[in-house]
Amino acid sequence: MTTPQRLAVVGASLAGLRAVEGARASGFTGSITLIGAEDHLPYDRPPLSKAYLAETPGSPPDTTFRTEDTLRGELGIDLRLGAPASGLDTEGRAVLMEDGTPVPYDALVIATGAVARLLPGTEDLAGVHALRTADDAAAVRRALDGGARLVVVGAGFIGSEVASAARERGLPVTVVEAADVPLRRALGDEMGLACAALHDRAGTDLRRGVSVRAMRRHGEGIGVELADGGTLHADLVVAGIGTDPATSWLNGSGVALADGVLCDRTLATSVPGVYAAGDVAHWHNPLFGQSMRLEHWTSAAEQGATAAVNALNPRAARPYSTVPYFWSDWYGTRIQFVGISQADEVRVVSGDPADGRWVALYRTGERLTGALAVDHPTHIMKYRVMINRGCSWTEALDFAQTRNEQACRTTAAI
Template identity: 45%
Template sequence: MGDLDRVVVVGASAAGVTTAETLRREGHTAGLVLVGDEKVLPYDRPPLSKQVLAGTWEPERTALRPASAYTDHGIELRLGTPATGLDLARRKVVLSSGEEIGYDGLVIATGTTPRTLPFGHDLGGVHVLRTMDDALALRGDLLRSSSVVVVGAGFLGSEAAAAARRMGLDVTLVDPLPLPLVRQFGDRVATAIAELHEEQGVRLRMGTGVVALHGEGAVSGVELTDGSVLRADIVLVAIGAVPATDWLAGSGVPVDDGVVCDATCKAVDHVYAAGDVARWFNPRFGGLMRVEHRMNATEQGMAVARALLGAPTQFAPTPYFWTDQFDAKIQAHGVFPAEAEMVVAHGSLADRKFVAHYLVDGRVVGVLGWNMARQLLQDRHLITGLA
């Protein structure tokens, strides 16, 4: 990209921090600004629904780097001042304070924001879980309560339900889909996840939606599409997230379920995207892809930094992600399309210790391991992609 007098990274996320660190490590010596909407130092998000919610980690343990690391690397932090606009022609980022920061290279790493129900979020005891403040507020309410309804049985909802159950609460997990994580892993693994939750005392109300939250001032119940009402001291709404791109409206940056990028993660001249907000062309799988998982944020941040430094390459990773629920550690590499055939290659699904291969037209596109990490690592090379 030529000379970079100043790079601005918008999003004090894992992707944003990795981008900034890689820029410094690989030769960028000029200005470097990291903009974040929260006032705290950048932190890791996966522990929020697991260790922080369960109380096994103090919040400080989630910090991605100590404060000294930013000073030592000459990274200027602008925390608590979210970006509210972008002027591509003038190459300036507008902050909530009204300040404008010029850039020669811009990285968008703003992540996602939680979806909410169209009702009831003004009631006390109704939570989403995205930030550290969210996690601490939810934990505080859980410690004072006896029952929680978790709306949404994806990664976040299933993990939070497991954490709340281990804290001794009466937990009900609600989702309009027939099984937890069925969209992510298919019927067979999802059935095993459902059985695990039920064995641990989580009540499942699958195939059921939410039509209302009851209560005056504070939530007291959750009304389902079948007319039943679940008692609830606490409600966690975990129905997915949307890319945090509102601040880009009218800027000219292409947005469609994320910042749309080419195979090098470039959106437009001088502008790249990394992490949950990026929707880029992955040549390994032959299409646009947006990945909301921690490892991708790190790898993409490194790739974007190198592109800014004049060494762009096609970013073609095999996605990797994991979830911890009760005694289960489920790890996955690749993609898991609905049409894929699942074959248990090692171990036993009934024993909940296995590795499964997911095949499309006879080609392995994903491998999943349940409490079988070593064998999973040996099998991940089998993934061929779809392109």
């Protein structure tokens, strides 16, 4: 097998950046081309719905990961921004650019991430936005700076973070959620409802089990018509209704697709020399014995580096496994989750959801498979380690009891 001399990475977000950094860190001295659809240098996405939207004097925080000098100079990257890939020639081993220019490769990492879903019929309606890119965040921030009345469609994490940013500015916010239980897939029914109560405490008007029927101009604002017959009036509407993996450019390439790019345990796709990482990768996680596609910061960073190293040396490719981890900030509250939410039992082991501060554990069979911590930041990584080593449910409960007893002794000493 010929040693790869040309690495191409399609997607210039976190996973793509970690791929090129991981390749260089592994000692790869060949050429690296990093292709990004956006004009921006690689930047951090989580702050876009958090700190970036906060009411702060001056400019919003810079979320750029690396300067252009670092990427081109120190890492020696051929950086192609504002130039989306339009196709992939797997037989000729070339990424096809939108202008028809081929970018040859010996090894390829697909890291194109996901695209935000849009509300049907609102593509040309001013004041209606998704929140996925830096340009999206800039538009939403401008509207909030102008004191916009906000309607958020979707009570998931992104929508809830936007609602939180607006409420912290003192702006009126209504969140419309079609499901009767927000965050059911991410946290399960009981914990989804418990987290949804944070909206009520903050004065956000949360409408559960109500869908949007239509949107149209209403004076200088937007009329959001609901399926129950009501109409909400807004200056700004943010859609937080999920994403779809960015794979349309791969149609006809021979790369197997199904809710993302299908990968094996090493992040290798169905095509030799092609690997995937980040939000677009649907891979087999050996730790849980199931396939999954994660849209989490931590896994994107880890997968990017792993995919690049494996692509450059497939004979020594290492399986990638992880305990999923994500976090979200609402109304000054930190929500953290590790593991998977599909469980036989969910039990609150510390605190009380009624007080807005608690820890819940998720059991599958006799094994700890998930943990939710709301304003208990010192707990969550302990549980992540325990899930990774296959900790039993009994051991997890004993650990929780010990933590509670230690907390009580500390409180009593104070």
